[in-house]
Amino acid sequence: MTKHNSERNKIMRLLHTMLRVGNLERSLDFYQNVLNMQLLRRRDYPEGRFTLAFVGYGDEADHTVLELTHNWDTESYNLGDAYGHIAIEVNDAYAACERVKEMGGKVVREAGPMKHGTTVIAFVEDPDGYKIEFIQKKSGSDSVQYSS
Incomplete structure (x- = not known):
């Protein structure tokens, strides 16, 4: 990385991705109980008629x-x-899909090697239909690597 990019990374960081959900309790149940995320914070904004909830795998x-x-007056989008x-790294994509099914979730692409490669992936949907990709961590690796 060049010095310029290194300096820029000190002042920029990806914070979050926002998803609009029709039923917050149903979505929180999915992200917390099916995907094992933590509810980090939640706040109602009565004058704006909306609630924000932040979930993830660690502190913001x-x-x-x-x-x-x-948005309190919107049931679906x-x-x-x-x-x-959204992509989530998992230790075992096959087991992650089984867990989603056991918890009543929807698997839309079963775990298996990606087209034209060997990386094991799967796709599930959250209650609002947002797709979530599971990418199986390569053994002996610190993070996901796509391989052909």
Whole structure:
């Protein structure tokens, strides 16, 4: 990394991704109980008629998290075709899919090697239809690596 990029990284960091959800309690149940995320903070904004809840795998000071926004007067959203997915690293994509199914969740692509490669991936959907990719951690690796 160049010195310029290193200096820039000290002042910029990805904080969160926001998802609009139709039923906050249902979404919190999914992210906390199915995906094992922690509820980091939650706040109602009565005058604006919305609630924000932040979930993730660690403190916001060190981790990128998800912001779940619930607009009180909206039960569902049209996700359109621009949204892709959120990716989560897992130790075992097959076991992660089984857990999702056991908890009543929806697996939309069973665990297996990605097309044209060997990295094991799977896709599940949250209660609002947002896709979440599980990427199996390579053994002996500190983080996910795509391999062909």
